[in-house]
Amino acid sequence: MKDLRKFTALMLTAALAVSALAGCSKGEETVKAESAKEENTEKGTEEKEAATDKETDTQSAAPTDSGEDIGTITVMGVDWGFGPKQNSSMEQYWEEYFDVDLEIEWVSYKDYAQKLNTLLASGKAQDIPDVVQVMSSNNGGFYYPVFAQAVNSGMFVNMDPYLFDEKLVENNRVMKEWSDEVWENTKYKGHTYILPRSISEVAPNSGICVRRDLMKEYGYEEEPKTMEELKEWLLGLSEASGLYALEFSTPDFNDVRVAGFATAFTGQGQWGLDEEGNFVYQPFAEGYIDFMNWMKDLYDAGAIDPEFILNQSEVSSWRAGKSVANLNAWYNWNQSEDKVSNKVFDKNTPDTYEAWCLMPVEGPKGYSLCLHSLGYGECIAINAGCSEAKIRKIMEIFNTTDEEYMDILMNGVEGLHYDMVDGERVISDEQKTARQEGYVGGWNQIFLKDNFDIVEQKFKEKNCSAEAIDRAYELKKATEEEVQKMGLVSPTNNLISETYNNSWSTLIADCNDMIAQYIMGVVDLDGWNSYVESITNSPEYMAINEEFKAAAQEKVG
Template sequence: MKKNFRNQVAFGLAAVLAVGSLAGCGDGKKDSTEAKTEAKTEAAKTEAAEETKAAEKETAAVEATEAATTKSGDRMTISVMGIDWGYGPQAGSDMEKYWEDLFDVNLEIEWINYQDYDQKVNTLIASDSIPDVIQVSKQGNGSYYYPIFTQAVDAGVFVDMTPYLFDNGNGIAETNAVMKNWDDAMWAQTKYKDGIYILPRSKAESGQNSGIEVRKDLMEKYGFTEEPTTMDELKDFLIGLSKAASEGEGKKIYGLEFYDDGKKGFMNDYIKAFAIAFTGQTDWAVDENGDFQYMQFQDSYIDFLNWMKDLYDAGAIDPEFALNNSDTSKWKAGNSVAFLSAWYNWNQSADLTSNKIFDESTPATYEAWCLMPVKGPKAYTVSPNYTDVDSCIAISSKCDDAKIQKIMEIFNGTEEQYPGYNDVMKDGVEGLHYTLLEDGTKDTTDEAFKKARQDGYVGAWNQIFLKTDMDQVTDKFMRPGAKGASEENIARVKEIKEFVYSDLAATGMTNAIQNLQSATYDNTWNVLTDDVDTMCAQYVMGQIGEEEWKSFVQGIVESSDYQTIQQEFKEAAAQ
């Protein structure tokens, strides 16, 4: 308001003087009075001009001062919505204020409970009122590109970030200390119709669910120390050790923890890697004819079912697995010899107690181990992730270029840009969320720290801000203090990781429908495959035979819906 008032005064004075000047003009004859008046007028005009210049200089100085104040004081506001995984973070927490000060920005962030998140986001999309940045939720099939989101992308609701990420070597993906390490396969997982509408927050460990975790104490106690290398050897190992342990321990110990969870059933991560060994593919693949092939409908899938049936017949899996009895064969409770899980989730501490792995009620004598992936007829037991994108965000197309640039700047921070960034992402701020001890460890036991950590959602901002890529070997097995794993376990997990990564690089195995859209698939797949897991269970339990299984599968693959799904995936892949 000040600078406008000064301008008005200066221009008003000049206008008044200009009118006075015109009023003094006559027929060209001037008497002495007129001459004096004219002289006074000229002097006034000169004085006014000088005052105008002075006012303009003062105005310029005020504007410069106000511009500087705006630059340092008035922050850009960015609205954000992220997922609260049940911690109840508070708005305006110390953690939030720390990020605002670090990035010189105002964050209007709303954390929505995970149970309500998808509905809230989809409602905002439908009403065209999404915030500047949203976290995109991974769906049940492992995809971030789901129908409502892709429809919004098609409608122009979200920003294609490709030009900001890739720019002849100058884009963020090409220069950022974290992102520049991501390969083409990683970026391929972010694409929809050649555009990038989801921005990963880190790259997850590959082939996660490829770990055959076993009870090492039972292996040694009952003489099963020779590790299996093939699916046939693994079957004999599970059956033999299950029988020996059950007799020796005086209670039933199954060979394999498995149950039909009622959602993914025989496609769940507890057995999928075993099915891959027989089929040579994950959920979907493209066959030699260019057709999309679903794993369970492959001819060789029945070989996997026969492998499972042998375990069932030998009593090595819970006879009531189809009833979702998850506790009866729970590996962590000591009820099974083996458990197919993440290859890095058996990170038992060297003292077997400070990081127990097994349930608290189990003895300290239980020891965890992990077998190397074993070889099947068509592949190793290496199960690729549906996506390596750990979490991601999307940006509203209502943001102008300046705001998009700012979002790209602050949401993609690194340790190189902001020293100490990685520690804050993981543990929060020293003095606010922990005390740094002399040995370098962080003490978070103070109740005030605990509350501040919960209120500030410390450790969970990596859902929306960039973080370093997953390194489970370092983070889980090589942690300082008593929770660190033994040298033997560290060596084994490194060996497994190297094998998994090498195998995936060699096979190039991925889910072939990743990020492809098919309306018929979205609308009919659950109904079309509703009975598949029931038929699998009945086959394993001996209630139906091979001919019944093959006839059932044939009925699905020859249906009009399945054929339409095939065609729609082909069309989507060609775009």
């Protein structure tokens, strides 16, 4: 391995020189990030072609342990709006760290799925990068039709031999902690073609984040324990404060901002099984009408945005101080004890705003939980056109677990992306630019992320109060226990239905509109029931059920 300190010093000098010339205001940084997004899209195509040529010529080739040249490892990942640059200081540092030539193309999340699917449609392994990040489809699965078709045609590596036969999972410090359920949820037709980068909490979006300062001011410190109590509690605090009861600004009722509330009334997530073993879509399940009536009561009282169907995200934003509560991840209210160093609320809000989180509340059929159906989020797939030596190199460097690597993955490089002052990380304006351009903190979408204690990371490290830390641990325990108590599962995981793939989005195209119209009083109960029957009695819905059943039977043998 080359001299890392020498490399760091050189990169720091270069970064400071560039930053001194760039020296821009916050508004200019935003414009610069947007320009970087456009530049990356154009530049990515050129660099991918250059990388292909470079690999063919074996220029700058990295040798494996056997001495075989593997050429450049090309990668395509998702840019979630931060504007990382090609060949950034961070990319160059990883090349030095791993002694390998990397070509990373970060594509805007708005364009990523279309770009990947266009590449996959060619049906040729040579047309896609060596490693691609796979984005989930609208129903939360990663084996969506276009990707599944690419797998079927042999475009991606079956990773079972590397992960299990050669015992990578068993010997990897991070992966060996993952459950059998997580690995089962990576499989397609019994084999693993996608590799998770980190595991998730079992029911993350189950936290009812609230304004505790309002609770204290208006005498609402006794926390609700049921859905009915929650409704009255929200309505009362909304009326007293003059704010919306709930942040809600979307016509999508699968959205995590309300999905957990529906679970309390239906006892299932997006899909469930009825007593006869039929697969049931949540809006068509028994009890969903009670959830809609719960939402309708808030709407009729003027306690949610009356124009929520217009997607006006800022109108009822909890972080902007415009609503009492927000159903979100149970760890996303991690306000520092001083309410300033980690503010949580928008920067322009008063420092008197105080964040808190209610425990999941109980409904007629369960708790207000939003199950993470797969147990992981980001994942990657490896091009089957790679040589055996390159596949092994990818498995090696993309699954590193040493402490130095993990620290760099999360925080970047000392001296280049931050400085240590009195034991604390201090980031200058120049380093902020370097961090943005290098996508510091974003590489865990393609590289392996550690199994962090999320309370430690989100609360203790953010200097939250002891009371907040205790509540966070209480929330984590409660969500895990209540998922088990309810037997909450996602029965459609890894089940393939051609009718679903081909017809589902068209079949339920009007579903969210009908729910919204019922809540707004435009459609009555008879109208809703007629709509549900028109779907559940349709040939397509029945075919989906039969195909899911057949796939489930095949899965268990």
